Amino acid sequence: MSLTLSKKAQAVKPSSTLAITAKAKEMRARGMDVVGFGAGEPDFNTPENVCDFAISAIKEGFTKYTPASGTNELKEAICKKFREFNGLDYAPDQIVISNGGKHSLSNIFDAILNPGDEVIIPAPYWLSYPEMVKLSDGVSVIITGERKNGYKVTASQIQQAITKKTKALILNTPSNPTGMVYEEEELRQIADVVVRNDIYAVADEMYEYLIYGDEKHVSIASFNEEIYKRTITCSGLSKSYAMTGWRIGYTGSSVEIAKLMGSIQSHATSNPNSIAQKAALAALTGPQDTVAAMREEFDKRRVYMYERVKKMPLVHILEPKGAFYVFIDVSKVEEKNYKGEKINSAARLAEILLEDYNTAVVPCADFGFPDHIRLSYAISMEQIEKGLDRLESLLKSL
Numbered sequence: 001m002s003l004t005l006s007k008k009a010q011a012v013k014p015s016s017t018l019a020i021t022a023k024a025k026e027m028r029a030r031g032m033d034v035v036g037f038g039a040g041e042p043d044f045n046t047p048e049n050v051c052d053f054a055i056s057a058i059k060e061g062f063t064k065y066t067p068a069s070g071t072n073e074l075k076e077a078i079c080k081k082f083r084e085f086n087g088l089d090y091a092p093d094q095i096v097i098s099n100g101g102k103h104s105l106s107n108i109f110d111a112i113l114n115p116g117d118e119v120i121i122p123a124p125y126w127l128s129y130p131e132m133v134k135l136s137d138g139v140s141v142i143i144t145g146e147r148k149n150g151y152k153v154t155a156s157q158i159q160q161a162i163t164k165k166t167k168a169l170i171l172n173t174p175s176n177p178t179g180m181v182y183e184e185e186e187l188r189q190i191a192d193v194v195v196r197n198d199i200y201a202v203a204d205e206m207y208e209y210l211i212y213g214d215e216k217h218v219s220i221a222s223f224n225e226e227i228y229k230r231t232i233t234c235s236g237l238s239k240s241y242a243m244t245g246w247r248i249g250y251t252g253s254s255v256e257i258a259k260l261m262g263s264i265q266s267h268a269t270s271n272p273n274s275i276a277q278k279a280a281l282a283a284l285t286g287p288q289d290t291v292a293a294m295r296e297e298f299d300k301r302r303v304y305m306y307e308r309v310k311k312m313p314l315v316h317i318l319e320p321k322g323a324f325y326v327f328i329d330v331s332k333v334e335e336k337n338y339k340g341e342k343i344n345s346a347a348r349l350a351e352i353l354l355e356d357y358n359t360a361v362v363p364c365a366d367f368g369f370p371d372h373i374r375l376s377y378a379i380s381m382e383q384i385e386k387g388l389d390r391l392e393s394l395l396k397s398l
């Protein structure tokens with residue numbers, strides 16, 4: 001044997017969003033006034049009651065192993081939340097608590113995929129999905145949501161992508177990166193396709209609380225027994241409770257799948273951090289007013305960004321309905337010249353914005369959608385104003 005490395009590991013792409021955030025951070029450290037629209041996490045602090053509860057957990061010695069798939073008290077709190085917010089009836093033995101939503105998703109694919117199984121991923125997609133599927137020996141089948149349909153895929157597009165090897169569909173609503181939200185009727189039709197073809201639905205509902213205006217979050221598993229059986233519903237505390245660093249995510253699924261995920265987790269990581277589980281318990285069972293306040297603030301920024309970008313030349317934007325991102329079509333910008341050279345790609349545009357305008361945005365090729373950029377509004381209004389001024393001045397100069 002020679003010292004070769006895992007081909008699978010080497011085939012995985014590092015996360016480009018993290019790379020951009022890192023570069024912006026580094027420029028800022030050098031004293032530059034950089035606006036970072038790359039943020040994938042709330043800019044708020046974790047609610048104080050949550051922090052206090054975690055501190056008392058430490059002081060009371062809740063610092064040992066817990067059951068590998070999480071504590072029963074937290075599972076019960078999650079069941080209550082599923083019942084009241086999502087209209088989903090799960091018992092504690094159907095819940096697995098993991099180290100963040102990412103870990104939950106990765107457990108799901110490990111539990112359901114065999115080598116060569118196909119997973120349908122609607123683009124634009126969260127960039128980790130194809131890499132996770134690859135790591136679990138699955139094969140991604142990408143279908144594309146069209147702009148005229150709010151970048152969402154339709155039931156018939158999903159039906160057309162189904163083969164004998166299809167194992168699952170990933171559905172992310174509200175969506176990262178588009179901020180779009182699937183309507184109940186769209187979800188019902190998609191649920192019918194999932195049931196008719198007897199595949200799994202992996203429902204990533206990480207942004208379920210961050211939804212604005214008249215929109216309502218609907219969980220696909222809630223329609224009937226048949227879709228419920230085939231769905232693994234995934235959520236977490238990171239985005240809704242400004243708890244990204246605590247690393248708590250969870251799933252609701254059949255008992256059978258929960259057992260497999262729990263068993264995988266028992267060998268890979270054991271329980272998620274005991275203190276973070278206490279913090280999650282406080283978040284889910286305590287007062288929800290901070291969540292509402294954060295959502296209100298996000299909503300103000302969302303409206304401001306949409307109204308401003310809508311009026312800018314060369315770009316196209318749809319009104320986002322959830323999460324904390326705006327998704328901008330920059331294909332017309334790419335046709336323009338900058339300093340005598342055709343811009344040509346969203347990646348080059350992002351480079352120009354960062355290097356010459358001190359503004360970080362995320363080009364979306366890795367989200368399966370070239371010619372688009374994603375701007376997060378999980379930054380202060382003041383930063384948003386400054387950053388949009390810069391974007392606007394570049395666009396007007398082209």
Ligand SMILES: *Cc1c(COP(=O)(O)O)cnc(C)c1O
Nearest residue numbers: 100101102126176206236238249
């Ligand atoms: C942030 C995010 C997650 C998971 O977040 P964790 O930090 O791992 O809890 C899952 N799905 C989407 C779409 C996300 O944006």
